[in-house]
Amino acid sequence: MAFSSYLSGLIVGWRTLANKFASQSEPSGEVHTAGPLFYTVYWRFWIRYSGIVRITAAQNAIYLSAPFFFRAGHPRLCIPWNEIQFSTTKFLWRTYFALALGNDEKIPLRISRRMARNLGIIDRFPVRSSGGTAS
Numbered sequence: 562m563a564f565s566s567y568l569s570g571l572i573v574g575w576r577t578l579a580n581k582f583a584s585q586s587e588p589s590g591e592v593h594t595a596g597p598l599f600y601t602v603y604w605r606f607w608i609r610y611s612g613i614v615r616i617t618a619a620q621n622a623i624y625l626s627a628p629f630f631f632r633a634g635h636p637r638l639c640i641p642w643n644e645i646q647f648s649t650t651k652f653l654w655r656t657y658f659a660l661a662l663g664n665d666e667k668i669p670l671r672i673s674r675r676m677a678r679n680l681g682i683i684d685r686f687p688v689r690s691s692g693g694t695a696s
Contacts, residue, residue: 563633570634573604574668575625581663584639590620595672595679597628603671607652616672618680623660647682658682 570576594617596602601611613631617624622642627635646661650671657671677683 566631567634569608572606573608573610574666575635575638577666578638578640578662578668579636581666582638582640582644584624584637586639588617588619588624593618593679593681595676600673600676602676603652603657605669616676616680618682
């Protein structure tokens with residue numbers, strides 16, 4: 562289980578983000594949390610993580626974490642808002658909010674409109690449409 566968790570973290574880009582954004586702090590100020598249960602997120606190559614990622618939007622950053630049994634490849638992350646670009650994208654018949662994580666890394670994370678609303682992202686940041694289905 563640890564090996565497959567580590568390998569999936571490499572493929573989707575979580576490990577790349579961990580090199581720069583490993584979390585040493587807790588969210589502070591007003592926070593909004595979504596997941597991991599009842600939410601699906603899509604990473605690089607549209608790889609689906611269903612019920613695995615907890616996202617917390619805080620005043621200073623967005624925090625990502627996974628349950629204990631996935632931590633081998635998924636350490637906690639803290640990504641400052643100024644390191645995230647927002648857009649929307651369509652895949653099949655659904656529209657997703659696309660977050661490009663890291664100004665240099667640009668690891669894609671796609672979330673549902675409901676998750677973006679619950680995190681306060683829709684109200685907080687204007688998004689642009691990318692329209693495509695790129696990895």
